[in-house]
Every structure is written in C-alpha cells, then in structure tokens.
Amino acid sequence: MELRDYITVLRKGWVLIVVLALVGVAAAAGFSLLKKPVYSASAQVFVSTETSGSASDLAQGNTFTQQRVLTYSNLVQTPIVLLPVISSLKLDMNADQLATMVSATAPTSTTLITITVNGTNAVQATEIANATSQSLTNVVQNIEATDANGTSTVKLTRVKQADVPQTPVSPNVPVNIALGLLVGLALGVGIAVLRETLDNRVRTETDVEKISDKPVVGGIAYDSKASERPLIVQVEPRSPRAESFRTLRTNLQFLDIGTGSRTFVMTSSMQSEGKSTTVANLAIALDSAGFKVILIDADLRRPRVSEYMDVDGSAGLTDVLIGRAGLEDVAHPWGRGNLVVLPAGQIPPNPSELLGSKAMQDLIGTLEEQFDYVLFDAPPLLPVTDAAILSKKASGAILAVASGKTHKGQLAAAVSSLENVGAPIAGFVITMMPLKGPGAYGYGRYGYGYGYGLDEEQPTQRPSQPSGKSQGKLGVLRRANR
Structure with a gap:
C-alpha cells in the first residue's frame, strides 16, 4: 500500500x-x-566491615563488603528476616505473602541496600520498611563470622528511615x-x-484502474429510490444523479474508440449492478441532446428495458433476428425526440446463437447507418456468454461496476472474458457510488458542477408514448431519420 x-x-x-x-x-x-492506590516506602541500609586500618586491610574489606551486599539484599525476602517483622508488627499474613510486598536493591559499586515496601496502606508500608531494615541488621550480625572477641566483622547501619508517603505510586x-x-x-x-x-470489493476508480487500463467514463451516485424512479433523467432532470448521466453522455461523445460507429453494449460482471437503468438514462440523455438513438434490449434472458421505458415488449429483437417481423414493426418511438426503443420480445431457447448470428451483424450495420448511437442492454458477462459475443460485433463494451458490491475478482474475470474473444472495451461506469466519504460521488470528476442547471429543454414528467398502431410501425424509423 x-x-x-x-x-x-x-x-x-x-x-x-x-x-x-x-x-x-x-x-x-x-x-x-x-x-486501589498503592504506596511505596523505602529505607536504606549501609554495609561496612571492621578492619585493622591498614591500606591493604581497607581494600580487602571494601571488596569483601561489596561482594556481601548482594547476598544481604537477597536475604530481605527470606523468612529469617520477615518472620520477626510479622511478629513485631502483628501482621495478619505469612512470610510468603509479605515477601510479595518487599523488595531490595543494591546499586552497583556501592555498599548500600535499599529496602522498598509497596502496599495499599501508607502507614503500614512505612512500618514494614523500617522493621525489615532493622531485622536484616540483626540477622546479618547473628549469622556472619566474628573476630576473636566475638564481635561481627560486618556491620549494617540504617542510614535512611522510611517516611510515610503522601501520594500513591500506582x-x-x-x-x-x-x-x-x-x-x-x-x-x-x-x-x-x-x-x-481483506476488502476485495471495487469501491473507487483506483480499484478499476488496477484491473484494466481502459478509462472510467462515468460515475453514478447511489439512489435508494432507484427502483421507484429508474428513469431519473426524465422524472427529475435537475437532480445531481440525472446530471451524472449527462456527464456520462459528454464523456462518451469524446471517447476515442478508433471507429466511426457508435455502437455500445452495456453489460456488467453480475446482475443487479445497475446496467439497465444506466443505459436507459444514457439513451434519454443522448436523445435530449439531439442525437438519434436506438435503445435495444439484448438481454434475451431477463429483459427489463420494456418495463423501464413502458413499451409493449411482446415482440421485439428476437422477432427481427428470426425474420418474423421487420424492425419498423416492433420498434417504438419514445418521448419527443429521436429516441427509438426495441424491446427484447419473446425469450428464445438459444439467446447466444441469435446474438452471434449474421442476422445480428446485418442489423447492427443497418442501425449504424440510421442512428448516431446504438445502445444495447446485454446480460452480465460471468453467468452467460451473450454479452461477450455481442460486444465483439459492436464498437465496444461499457462495463457497469457497482461500487461496494462488485468483487475485484468478478470484474477481472469479466474483463478477461471480453479480452479472450477479442471484444473491445470502451470503458467503465461506476454505479451506486456513495454520497459521503472517500471515493464518494461529488464535485470531482463525476460531480454535478456549478448550479447543475440544464442546457437543454427537458420535460419534467415522462411524456405519453405515441401509439404505434395508430400511426403505423413503419413511421418509427422514418421519424428517427428526419
């Protein structure tokens, strides 16, 4: 990282x-x-050795004393020293319990022993420290060697008496x-x-860039009411989310795909990533800018375009591909502009074969001559091969990627499925972008800009659809070509 x-x-x-x-x-x-607060009280003992006074005796005595200091400091926690303390202070504990409260240290190259007692009672800790220093002095005098007169050669003197601590150490x-x-x-x-x-979900543009070098052409903000108002560009054209589709439209216009045609297949890795609502709103945005657009539902397994666009979906693309109907018979004009909607029609038993047929190739060629943009809503790439087959015949595929939902492995597999068949990838659209936090939809690359006003006339409500039966289906394409 x-x-x-x-x-x-x-x-x-x-x-x-x-x-x-x-x-x-x-x-x-x-x-x-x-x-509970713990108080610390310390007493200090000086260790000395009785000598004759000569220089050599003094040197030997000093060395002897320093060697004995460590031994005496270890004696402090033994019962021979602590039992007299318990007896004199009448403590309600045994030697092992008292040993946990008492410690002794001897600084290097000194003959001093510091006896420290930690306890929750400041007065008791002070009494134990003083009593322990006195007990150590008595024990050393009793157990150490004596001279000819019976006097101990080692002497311990308490040089610092423990005082009652005023503040706790813990x-x-x-x-x-x-x-x-x-x-x-x-x-x-x-x-x-x-x-x-551990997060393996795609959340930002950076995550997409790590998988593919193709551009991210748009970002769509998350809308909790998207299922209630899928065509946001039509029903609420001044909203920030509607502006994001117009930004996508602008980016798509300047996308260099290396061909003169503008045929795009909108797909995704898995279902429910917002591809159908994205391509439908994109079609409306292109139409409102004056382009001649045809929106085709090529999802021959779970078609949704006819539902979103509110057109008759009983006949459509499948009828055209098998020669049962002409394009002018099943396509529907939509709105007040040059948008034409071609629903999927009846669900066939062989969707992949139909989308990869010569009839589909011929249909795309015909549509590219009559429309500025040909937009396909295709099935997701990983469950079926329909979108990969169709994308190979188009100018490029646009992959919808749901922020926080699509797994990086799924997106990588979808990209590979297109590359394996030689289908061009035009770019990515990140959908369901969060409104807050890092990577959120806002005033950045996909933001809605100053004032987010409209630069073209937009109806505030979805217009009623002209009746194809009353005007004749042949008039659909003629109207689109005006």
Missing part, C-alpha cells in the same frame, strides 16, 4: 479509530479509578490514560488497515 492508500484507509475508518481510541481512554480511566492516571489512548488508536488503525486489505 502507498501513502495515499493509508490516508484513504484513515479517512474511511476514522469513525472506528476514534471510537476505539475513546474506548481505550475510558478503559484506562475506569481501571485507574477502580484500582495507579498513574495520566500515564494510564495516555497508554489507553495509544492502544485504542493502534487497534483502530490496525483494524481499519486489515479491513481494507
């Missing part, structure tokens, strides 16, 4: 990071409040809160990065 990827992860997961940081602070504060509230904050932030960032690493 690059630096910008990490920044994107932080922007997408900032809520989780902040929540976990607050949880860490709350947990640390709660722990600090619930934990819990350290500021330190605990800082640690809780750091742990919470680390967990939040770690989970956010892990979630992003």
Whole structure:
C-alpha cells in the first residue's frame, strides 16, 4: 500500500479509530479509578566491615563488603528476616505473602541496600520498611563470622528511615490514560488497515484502474429510490444523479474508440449492478441532446428495458433476428425526440446463437447507418456468454461496476472474458457510488458542477408514448431519420 492508500484507509475508518481510541481512554480511566492506590516506602541500609586500618586491610574489606551486599539484599525476602517483622508488627499474613510486598536493591559499586515496601496502606508500608531494615541488621550480625572477641566483622547501619508517603505510586492516571489512548488508536488503525486489505470489493476508480487500463467514463451516485424512479433523467432532470448521466453522455461523445460507429453494449460482471437503468438514462440523455438513438434490449434472458421505458415488449429483437417481423414493426418511438426503443420480445431457447448470428451483424450495420448511437442492454458477462459475443460485433463494451458490491475478482474475470474473444472495451461506469466519504460521488470528476442547471429543454414528467398502431410501425424509423 502507498501513502495515499493509508490516508484513504484513515479517512474511511476514522469513525472506528476514534471510537476505539475513546474506548481505550475510558478503559484506562475506569481501571485507574477502580484500582486501589498503592504506596511505596523505602529505607536504606549501609554495609561496612571492621578492619585493622591498614591500606591493604581497607581494600580487602571494601571488596569483601561489596561482594556481601548482594547476598544481604537477597536475604530481605527470606523468612529469617520477615518472620520477626510479622511478629513485631502483628501482621495478619505469612512470610510468603509479605515477601510479595518487599523488595531490595543494591546499586552497583556501592555498599548500600535499599529496602522498598509497596502496599495499599501508607502507614503500614512505612512500618514494614523500617522493621525489615532493622531485622536484616540483626540477622546479618547473628549469622556472619566474628573476630576473636566475638564481635561481627560486618556491620549494617540504617542510614535512611522510611517516611510515610503522601501520594500513591500506582495507579498513574495520566500515564494510564495516555497508554489507553495509544492502544485504542493502534487497534483502530490496525483494524481499519486489515479491513481494507481483506476488502476485495471495487469501491473507487483506483480499484478499476488496477484491473484494466481502459478509462472510467462515468460515475453514478447511489439512489435508494432507484427502483421507484429508474428513469431519473426524465422524472427529475435537475437532480445531481440525472446530471451524472449527462456527464456520462459528454464523456462518451469524446471517447476515442478508433471507429466511426457508435455502437455500445452495456453489460456488467453480475446482475443487479445497475446496467439497465444506466443505459436507459444514457439513451434519454443522448436523445435530449439531439442525437438519434436506438435503445435495444439484448438481454434475451431477463429483459427489463420494456418495463423501464413502458413499451409493449411482446415482440421485439428476437422477432427481427428470426425474420418474423421487420424492425419498423416492433420498434417504438419514445418521448419527443429521436429516441427509438426495441424491446427484447419473446425469450428464445438459444439467446447466444441469435446474438452471434449474421442476422445480428446485418442489423447492427443497418442501425449504424440510421442512428448516431446504438445502445444495447446485454446480460452480465460471468453467468452467460451473450454479452461477450455481442460486444465483439459492436464498437465496444461499457462495463457497469457497482461500487461496494462488485468483487475485484468478478470484474477481472469479466474483463478477461471480453479480452479472450477479442471484444473491445470502451470503458467503465461506476454505479451506486456513495454520497459521503472517500471515493464518494461529488464535485470531482463525476460531480454535478456549478448550479447543475440544464442546457437543454427537458420535460419534467415522462411524456405519453405515441401509439404505434395508430400511426403505423413503419413511421418509427422514418421519424428517427428526419
């Protein structure tokens, strides 16, 4: 991951990071409040050796004392030292329990022993520290070697008496809160990065670019009411989502596909990625700009165009391909412009064969002479091969990619299926783009611009459809060619 990827992860997961940081602070504060305060009291003992006073004796005595200091410090936690302390202070504990409260340290190259006692009672901790230093002094004098007069050669002197501590050493509230904050932030960032690493869905244009070098020609904002108003360009032309289809129309006009024809197959990796509503709205946007457009439902398995465009779908493309009807008999003029809709017709038993037939090739050639744009709504690529077969005959395929829904593996497989048959890919349209957060639809490349006003006349409601039966079906294509 690059630096910008990490920044994107932080922007997408900032809520989780902040929540976990607050949880860490709350947990640390709660722990600090619930934990009993611990006080620390220390006493210090000096170790010395009795010598004759000569230089050599002093050197030997000093070396001997430093060697013995470590031994004496280890004696502090033994029962021989602690049992007298328990007896003198009348403590309700045994030597092992008291040993957990007492510790001793001896700084290097010194003859000092520091005895420290930690406990929840400040006064008791002080008494134990002083009593332990005195007990250690008595024990050493009893067990160490004596001279000819019976006097111990080693002497322990308490040089620092323990005082009652006023403030506890634990819990350290500021330190605990800082640690809780750091742990919470680390967990939040770690989970956010892990979630992003394991996320195999296409969410942004960058994800598409990593799979194919073909351009992303448009982005369509998510609309929770898309099923209720699929033709948003017609019913609400001033909305930001309608403007996104006009942006797609503009990008499509300047798309260099290397051929003079403008025949596009709208498809997707899997179903429910918004391809049908996208191609229908694109057709209306092209029509409103004055282009002659024919919208053909080539999804001969689950046709939807006739439902969206509200035309009779009992006869259509299949009838034309098998020679049962002429194009002028089954195509429907739509709206007030030059848009013609050709529904799928009856669902055939052999959709792939029909779409790959010579009749389809001839039909595309005829339509390209009569219309500025020929748009096909084709089935998804992964379940069936229909779209790949049809795309090979067209100027290019446009893949609809649902943001946050399409898996990267599915998109890669769809691209491969087109490349394997030699079908050109014109570009991608990212649908269902979020309205907030990183990668959201907004004022960027696919934004709706200043004022999002209309530059062409648009009806505010869907016009009634002319009756094909009253005017004659042959008039459909004649009208489109005016």
